[in-house]
Amino acid sequence: MRFGNILLLACLVFSCSDKVAEKKATAPKPNIILIMSDDQGWGDLSISGNTNLSTPHIDALAQNGVSFQNFYVQPVCSPTRAELLTGRYAAHIGVYSTSEGGERFSLEESTIAQIFKNAGYKTAAYGKWHSGMQPPYHPNARGFDDYYGFASGHWGNYFSPMLEHNGAIVKGDGFLVDDLTNKGIDFIAKNQDQPFFLYLPYNTPHSPMQVPDEFWNRFENKALKMKYQGTEGENENFTKAALAMVENIDYNVGRLTQKLKELGLEENTILIYLSDNGPNDWRWNGRMRGKKGSTDEGGVRTPFFMQWKNNIPKGKTVDQIAGTIDILPTLASLANIDMPIEKQIDGRDLKPLILKDSSNWNPRPIINYWQGKTSIRTQKYRLDYANRLYDMDVDPGQVNDLSTSKPVVHDSLVVLKNNWLSELGKYHDNEEPRPFTLGHPDFTYTQIPARDGVPHGHIKRSNKYPNNTFFTNWTSEKDSITWDIEVLADGEFEVELYYTCPEESLDSRLELGFGESRLSSKITKAHNPPLTGMENDREPRMESYVKDFIPMDLGRIKLKKGRAALTLKALDIKGKVAPDVRLLLFRRII
Template sequence: MVKLISLLLLFLTPLLTRAAANKKSPNVIVILTDDQGWGDLSINGNKNLQTPNIDLLAKRGARFNSFYVSPVCSPTRAELLTGRYHPRAGVYSTSEGGERMNLGEVTIAEVFKKAGYATAAFGKWHNGMQYPYHPNARGFEEFYGFCSGHWGDYFSPMLEHNGKIVQGKGFIIDDLTDKALAFIQTNQAKPFFLYVPYNTPHSPMQVPTKWWEKFKNKELTMRADKRAGEEDDNFTRAALALCENIDLNVGRIQDKLQKLNLDKETIVVYLHDNGPNSFRWNGGMKGRKGSTDEGGIKSPLLIQWSGKIAPGSQINQIAGAIDLLPTLADLAELKYQLPKPIDGRSLKPLLLKPSQAWPDRLLFAHWAGRVSVRNQRFRLDHEGKLFDINNDPQQLSDVSAQEPEITHRLIKAVEDWKSEVLKGIAADNRPFPVGHANFLYTQLPARDGEPHGAIVRSSIHPNSSFFTGWKSPNDSITWNVDVLTTGNYQVEVYYTCPVKDVGATLRLSLGSNQLKFKINQAHDPPLKGREYDRVERTESYEKDFKPLKAGIIHLEKGLGKLSLRALHIPGSQAIDFRLLMLTKVN
């Protein structure tokens, strides 16, 4: 008998070893939406719309009932990517360089890439544009989308693919999903980490006609809380239409996984980046985007892993975006080390063994100097008022007088957190890097430039803006740069210019190196975007800017001020300027 067992073990051991070696680590898909409120899902009780595919993630997996993100876009992205509070990562703004994660940070994509995963991101990055802040330098082997904070055109817009300017195809969310599906198809035989940061329902509220027709006359049965502010019905309708479009595309991803028999091998995560971008129904919670109150930072978190996470699980313990890196790495059983301590904790025990004990914790929310803190029961707001969220989710009754000990403890925790985490925030002297040795392209958009003289932005919002009003040789645009590689660079200027103003001579210079070129060709397209806007926008309208190959400039390694100036303006203005693209050449 012993001999028989020994023979069986001798036969089975190689098979078991081979099976263990061939065991595929789970794929991970993280879907993040932009400016979608907690209340913008039918599973959370909103009867103004239907989101069956997103709701299905919760029914097939786990749903966190007290999950928190940051009040605005780039901070949440930084926390999701690093597991650390956003000020630690150097993120203090949403534009002009303040959205960049410090280069010492390690991202979730780098963790998965090091473990042998294929990695990609399709959508809105918003954590740095110039390499090595670019997503291709932060662990993502493939990137398609845009690196800015918002985009002004959702219909076949100018986008980028791994740093190269390309033309999008169709409505942007459908296009991003097409790229995600192609990535899944290509990488189905090996583990992959896929990040899909959609850029809607962020404004401008451009909605495809198919979706707008459904909502433009829709009666809104659920409204914004009366104490919040005035609701713009058309804005709400546009936002809801965009949310239903997102839902359709989440369904397309789910269908692809099932078609390829990957649904049991794939962890799917769904969340929002902040509260709603307008006053609309949000469960009666106080605050919206930009607020550190519940309504500004509460997000759904849905995690599906068929066969591993019990369907319909509801998790009441508080959690945050900082928890996603440790949680997903833990679920995938990755061994990793990070150079800096993280603020998040793995939620794997709650997902796989929800009945076990879970210690209380504090979650902090920060924006524009305001800080609030949440434990399992209470929230201390940025004014020092205390609310029993379990019994008062609308933050109607300040209970600080009834709970002085807890109030004092949380006030002290906020003071300590500010002292540690906010030290030196916004003291930013980081230049924009140019010409990294590992990357061909450097984009220097109007967003990151500084106008001088009469030149003005096309909007008060720098993201996706352009410069106009360039009427004098005394006017210029500058960028504080750090040239990382000495060499020659092909210069492309994205511009518009009417026929009557053709002929301006421009000079691009850095130190003693310069390039002079002339605008010899008119290009005067109309402003666009209004035809699909369902609400008047505050952001800039767009144009189809023309790339002009201006020539080659030699740049020396080091810090300096890159300047674009018009030496001669024969007409009423030089050009409208959108983007400077520098490409390394031999």
């Protein structure tokens, strides 16, 4: 070939490459909508084969996109959320509990919201956060431009409850999932002309089992044809409530997808649906063993559907195992976004499984871990926390232990588990309890709830599950409430106390102290509402009931940077009791 022809060919090649690069650079970035339900089992959808309910809108996401048949999360809420947000196993990044600070993941981690925000996306989260309430753990500090919902692990009322909007206390508007969806639809409409990342962590079907009449009426007297197969015993009323709540979610997913169609955004929006763990009670779940809290199959397998009209295959199913840790790298890859992450993430990019023939996919295990129990899922087998081995292709109920008949497989997975646990130790060596943060200089509000406090003396928590509790039975001046606090920067703050108080306790005086700083204030307004929540419960709850707490201005306090106990005392109690205490709200003035 003559040199001139070679040169011409080279020019054509480079010209084509430039055009491809230019097209890639100018192609619109896909919007992302990430929906996660709370305590919904794999089996709580009609597409899973459950004839007890109908979920056509959620099912359509699988029918119009890709469905992962073996997708794994963690056994409870907060670790799954941490993995979704970071692409790293929750056990590697500091999550060890679902309340009292243990739900927070390390500040060294980059989040999916930060990565997409840095790439030019508008970001919002509406719903249950459950990864830390105070900045820098708050969603606004972790990449979300707008946040509306509750940052705790569960809530006490789903009908126009007390919520927060970017740290400020607000009142919800109607049934919570409907309200969150309204916020999401408004966000989509407002940002339709620019790329957006919308995270909708719904709060249902987590208890309390509350749902509007329209959905409950379909189930109240309905005979359930598909029931739990085990011996533990199914509470059918609880099941009906959970399924009614899922049908409400389905209704709201339909509202979201309809809005995308109306705005012409379907072809440029990736929409994902999954749950955060297994079902919150015994009910039909594909005959799998385990429920929420368990590292068995039923506790950690969830639906995972991805729709992106005309960009990913329609109706495709993927059998390869995958997990929450894979969501971040997959979405970043699909959106052509770089991930400038200092630490190696645990997840993998699932794009080859979504877009291509998956025959060349290199298999890997998925680790499920919670409170010392570790289970390993490979493509074919599960080694459970007690080192029993099951063939998941034929034994989803984990009935037949193959440890003896498959010694090579069994022993190799035991070695893998022990190595993983040994490596896990380095993440927890020399760990100390982390304080709750207050007064981040970049944020106006800090909530310090009863959930994070410690009662002393006669004071009691309203329920053993801390997330939505308040302190009560404050009967002595010797009683107090303390919080382990680190003030992040010097400042002056206005402080509000959310409380209730009977008439007889008016003029009781409270003192709030931190280090050498003090402020005190009298209670001048009686407010003694009854406990509520039970009137909306379809099934009696195990968590705390709630009250209508109102704010009281405690005054201003100057706080110095540093760590100490934040202490609320009663200098003088009138009547028999001091106030019931729900939370303190600090607003930075200086």
